Amino acid sequence: MSRYPEIDLKNLRTYSASGRPSKIVTEMEATPPQAGMSMREWLNGLPDILKAADLKAIAKAIVAARSNNKPVIVMIGGHVIKTGCAPILIDLVHRGFITHVASNGSAAIHDTELARFGHTSEEVAEQLTDGSFGMASDTAALVNSAAKLASENELGFGEAVGKLLVKEEALHLNRALLAQCYEAEVPYTLHVALGTDIVHQHPTADGCAIGDASLRDFRIFCASVSKLGNGGVVLNLGSSVIMPEVFLKAIAVTRNLGNDVVNFTTANFDMIQHYRPTVNVVQRPVMPGGKGYAITGHHEIMIPLLAACILEYATEVSS
Numbered sequence: 001m002s003r004y005p006e007i008d009l010k011n012l013r014t015y016s017a018s019g020r021p022s023k024i025v026t027e028m029e030a031t032p033p034q035a036g037m038s039m040r041e042w043l044n045g046l047p048d049i050l051k052a053a054d055l056k057a058i059a060k061a062i063v064a065a066r067s068n069n070k071p072v073i074v075m076i077g078g079h080v081i082k083t084g085c086a087p088i089l090i091d092l093v094h095r096g097f098i099t100h101v102a103s104n105g106s107a108a109i110h111d112t113e114l115a116r117f118g119h120t121s122e123e124v125a126e127q128l129t130d131g132s133f134g135m136a137s138d139t140a141a142l143v144n145s146a147a148k149l150a151s152e153n154e155l156g157f158g159e160a161v162g163k164l165l166v167k168e169e170a171l172h173l174n175r176a177l178l179a180q181c182y183e184a185e186v187p188y189t190l191h192v193a194l195g196t197d198i199v200h201q202h203p204t205a206d207g208c209a210i211g212d213a214s215l216r217d218f219r220i221f222c223a224s225v226s227k228l229g230n231g232g233v234v235l236n237l238g239s240s241v242i243m244p245e246v247f248l249k250a251i252a253v254t255r256n257l258g259n260d261v262v263n264f265t266t267a268n269f270d271m272i273q274h275y276r277p278t279v280n281v282v283q284r285p286v287m288p289g290g291k292g293y294a295i296t297g298h299h300e301i302m303i304p305l306l307a308a309c310i311l312e313y314a315t316e317v318s319s
Contacts, residue, residue: 010194024049028259040312054267054293061265061291062097062233063317069100070231070264071224073246077239078106083300086111086177088307090226093177093186097310100224101158101181101188102217104242105143105197108161108178113139115165115176134198143197144204150213151206156220157213158188179277185225189217193245211303225261226254232264236281238299240270244280251285262289269295269302 031045044053074089092098113120118136127133142164162182165173165318173179180187185216192214199205225247228234254261266286268277273294282292284288295302 001125029061034088036243039308040315043309043312051295053308055295055309056313057269057291058233058235058265059306059313060294063313064203064221065233066097066314067100067263067317068231071107071227072097072233073100073102073221073224073228073235074098075234075236075239076101076102076107076241077237078110078241080238080299081107081110081114081177081302083298085299085303086114087175088107089177089249090180092307092310093184095311095314097314099186100221101186102175102191102221102243102246103158103188104239105190105192107138108158109143111143111199112161112165115172115179116142116172117166118172134201136198137202137204140199140202140204143199144202144206144210147209147213148206150216151209153223154216155186155190155213157190157210157217161190162188170252187220189221190214191221191242193215193242196242218250221225221246222250222253225250226257226259228264229260230263234264234266234281234285236266236268236270236277237303238270239277240272240274241276244268244276248280248284262286264290265293266290267293267295269296269297269299269306291306 015172028048030047033042033045037045040120043056046056048056076089078088080089089098093101093277109223110120113136124133138272143161146164146315147157149155149164150157153160155163158178160180162176165179170176170179178188190213192210193202194207194210200210225234234246234247251261264286268281268282270277273296279296282294286292302312
């Protein structure tokens with residue numbers, strides 16, 4: 001016998017599970033996939049539970065936003081471009097599902113290199129050792145020239161990069177998000193932190209021009225954010241610091257100016273859920289009204305999957 005007393009369970013109050021309210025029912029369970037099934041069949045077969053349900057809700061919110069002429073703003077980090085997702089976003093731009101793209105500097109640099117040369121992304125560890133990391137003069141020349149062009153002509157920074165890529169007829173222009181946004185007249189705003197991008201370490205970098213162009217893009221971004229209320233959507237794809245911080249300040253500016261920026265949807269898609277996207281995208285902006293979601297997964301899987309969901313639900317609305 002143990003030296004320690006045990007509680008007596010004989011008088012526990014119990015109930016029947018058959019009549020108990022429950023969060024999960026059989027109708028919510030998955031349907032096993034079959035070879036050759038359509039995307040709609042696969043989508044309908046997902047469990048209507050947790051993140052699968054959230055993914056569907058985000059896609060439906062985007063379709064509803066565009067049906068009601070509300071903005072869908074997509075904020076991206078550089079890894080989204082490096083994982084090959086630019087063509088997916090370009091297609092959504094051309095189909096009218098994305099009304100504004102905003103990025104940090106690295107996304108624009110990778111997009112520019114892929115557009116001009118068909119390749120990007122250095123071997124950082126190796127090139128850092130010999131001091132050659134980030135020393136691509138042709139990349140720096142275009143991006144830094146765009147900053148000066150934007151500053152001198154009161155253009156947006158992203159707008160100017162897209163303009164220069166189109167002007168030079170870059171070899172892979174069809175997959176350049178900056179250029180395709182420029183041609184579609186969809187704003188692509190570029191939000192730069194000085195010293196974070198490889199183009200800043202070149203003698204062609206002009207801090208005054210970069211700051212002026214990026215600040216103008218912040219104001220352009222704020223103009224889009226001001227229209228989010230009552231049905232808009234903001235997606236943050238892979239930016240863990242810059243874009244969540246920019247978005248939070250844009251929310252403050254637009255509400256300060258009297259815009260009714262409440263009751264909209266936000267979602268953060270990333271491989272890891274970081275602090276700033278969680279609080280600055282998913283939580284704080286929608287506290288007065290709205291819904292925030294967080295989806296964890298690799299961009300090269302989740303972004304095409306979200307796009308497929310959007311197209312399926314859009315077909316459902318139009319039929």
